[in-house]
Amino acid sequence: MSVVIETKGLSKIYESSFRGQDVYALKELDLTVNSGEIFAYLGPNGSGKTTTIKMLLGLIFPTAGSIEILGLKDIASAKVRQNIGYLPEGAYYPDFLRGEEILRFYGQLYGLSGKKLETRISEVLEEVGMTHARRRMLRGYSKGMRQRIGLAQALISDPQILILDEPTTGLDPIARKEMRDILARLRDRGKTLMISSHELLEVELISDRAGILYQGEVQKIGTIDELLTDRDLTIEVESASEDVLGVLAEKGITPEDRVEGKLILRVPNDMNSYDALNICKEQQLNLVAVAPRRETLEELFVRTVGEAQNRSTT
């Protein structure tokens, strides 16, 4: 597994015209994306995700630090550009063109032409499932279709790396599912994908690694398995009195949620599950269900951001 994107100490400061009002969009970011993985780049709005991506693409310029893509420092070089496909967030494509015309234009920018270009257009349209609409004007496209054409233009040069900014935002559930399938397929074909998103559920389903960014700093980074280490048990019971809850709390079992009159109890990590069940039995609680619980990316995200917020306020 080789590294395809690597940043070292990457910083971006937006200078304000007022002294001391400079905004740190990105603080000494060290980031690596490995070949063949889907890397989820997460963070709330304004955390610096898009800034990072734009710097990787040479759309804006770093204040400090370095970027290496495919082992090359010159990220504007043709070799790097040939191998990066980019889907910006909410990009607009001219209405008056047909699907295939858009792709022809972008293909030509890669120096493709003639038969080679036409085959490539057919291939990518097939890949994103848009062959049926290739001759239709973009103005007749749905949002999902547009997004897929956007993905197709990013794929036209058959790049090694795909950088996708919020690829599923604004799509309906079916379109989202389709998009997710396409992305997974691309990964399976050996592409490296860097997806920035706040649709955490989507990302969790397909990504291999994730980085959580907040206020220009990476808070957590690792594989999904590494990140989501918190595993515990929940026990669903009919109901419990305040006294019973008090006893349970002493043992470490805490109520987590109430769903339709039923109570969900959370068993701490270090407690044996049989012990927990015994405690419930002692308190004569009516068991409804016992389930393993794994922290979601969403919870991790909220927790991480919350922690970071606390740190910055204190």
Add this chain to the structure above:
Amino acid sequence: MSAVVDYFRGPWHIAVFTWREGIRKKTLVGFLILSLLVIFASFFMSSFLNQTTGGGQVETEIDGKLIKDICVATISIFGMLITIFISASVVPNEVENKVVYTVLSKPVRRMQYLLGKFLGVQMIVLANLALMTALFLIAIYVRQDEFPKLLLWSALLTYFEFLVVSAFTFAISCSATSAVLPTIGGLFIYLIGNLTEYLKDVSLRSDESDAVHAIIGHVAEALHKTLPNLQKFSIKTEILDLNPGAPLPAHVYEQIPNLIIYGLAYAVSGYVIAYWVFRRKEL
């Protein structure tokens, strides 16, 4: 050689794309229709003249002249508006709708991108000028039954006037985030370009014995010498008064190429400023 061809391939495709998008702009089509209306209206304008040739003593071509003058003015005004509008909007619009991100993340240098955009703008401006001129030619031909070839020279010079304004407007647009400011800027460039001549008056009127006056005078003189002066293109209207049957007089022959070089020099400086601004622009 092939490297050169390769270098210009990208800009060419961008130019074609810009052109295809530009000619569909509603504002542009609106301006064009408006100018065509004025050209047609000039036909009726002459009916305000209750032809006073009762005795048949004087044979007039006043309505022909009226049409000619109004058409030339219309081409100048609407052509300039379209030029400013298009030059001001192509880059900011692409930044706004993020097409620029998809293009610049391809193997396209910023220089190539700008070159393509600028070429596209020029194609639109030229096509629009050609269209208006063609209609005007037909109008004149129908009326006077004579092919007005001088009009073609006039249109050529008009284009180079547009080119200067276009290049500087384009430069402003490269530093702006929306098309509003550069459009206003373009109008200002057109105004200032036409008023450059007054700077000479300012410098001539300044009183050398007064230090402040003297400084203002010198600044005005320097500006007069360096700023583009669009009034120099006024031979585009003077040329129409020449005898259409005769070859161009020697002095006009000498002025035309010099005027073209003049226009090109300022257009190049405008374009280079545009690139200078855009080269390290944070998109």
Add this chain to the structure above:
Amino acid sequence: MKKYPNLTLAAIVFVAVAIGSIQGQRLDRLFEAEAFLQWIAAAGANERLDMDETEATVDLALYSQVADATESVLAPQLADGAIEEGHSALSAALETGEYDDEIYRMVKSDELAPMREDFLAKLRGGELRYTQNLSYAAVMSGLEGKGSVSIFNLFFGFRKVAANFVWLQVDRYWHAGLLHRMIPLMKTCVLLDPNFVDAYLLGAWHLGYNVTANLDYTPYPLRQWSEKHQACLGDQETYYYIAVDFLKDGIRNNPRNYKIYFDLGYSMYREKLNDPENAVKYLTYAVRLPHERWVPRMLYISLEENGQYDKALEGWQENLTRFENHEVSMRFVQRLKGLIAERSAEEAKNAARAATDPSEKEAHMADYRKYTAEALEIWNGMSEPYSEARKLRLEAIARADQGYYLEAVSLLDKARFDAGSLFEEFSDLIIEFKLVGDLPLSVSERKQMIREEESVACQGMPESVQQERLAALEAERAVRH
């Protein structure tokens, strides 16, 4: 580029602006040369207009310098007779476009540089008059003392459109009958667009024909002498000459447009001012420029009226070679041949009268008879009111020679009503016969005599001119007796 991008870009911008700036100044020089050329063209046209130029002495002095400097180069190139007497080769060369490139070359040459500088200095000093036509603000700017904002900067170069709208207003005033308001607006109009040829033509037509339509004849004693036009101006004539001046302004600004020459010669001098000499002069200029086919015909008619039968005949014959079987031309050729024969007969008769030697007298009389027979034959060959009237004239003269004046007068009286175009000529002849034959004059004939006598003087006419005119009238009357 790679190492110092900002510096490189700044350098490129600097170089481009520098080229633009240098080019701009180069263009200024070219515009100045063109302005000089245009002014020379205006002054050259002016030389042909024979105007009183007390207001333009600076222009004339400078122009004569330029004319002298170019004389040696241009004079040998021009055809014999192209240069009119007292005129410069430059003026003749400027008439058509043939020598323009040569003149432009000289205008730009070092040889004329001091005059060019002088021209620019005087132009900017506001001393020159023939500068209405200069098109470039760059050349005009810096007019000292005269309010330096050039009119060419107005309306953003759309002053021609403005001129059109001013003209619409002129037209409106005409229809509203506000004639006095038209004149200043017409002048504004051509100031905005000195190449607005139709404004000159229509303006002059309004002045010469419409404004004067309601004005009465002014008797000579009430007229005012005009030094500028060397004429006695009554109410109508004042406007005729405003029109003449307006057209002459037009010629200076558009020296290559035949229409203005034509209107000046035909519509004003021939039709209104009864001045065939000037009519011939301006129609001749018109014919030398690209023109419509009817222009030369008007020249030939004016030549005939001016008594230049030979030239008129030549013209009509040339017209016939160009348009074969052109009926009008054929008629005029015959007519002029008849007139030439008549004139020769007249000259022979006068010579016979003056001769003292009887044999010589007889020889002249033989000539007289020969030419008369020739004329009669020509008139017989035609059959139209004109030729019939001319036949009656010949008969009348024969009767008068025999002393039958009353018969001669009655023949002419019939003839002048048969052919309207000969009315004036025959009326004069009737008076002549009546005076010689001692017949009583009619009331209108008496009136005509009085007017003739009056016309030698008007208010403010210098004594010398008065004497001159009186002498001319007396000489004319002496011939009749």
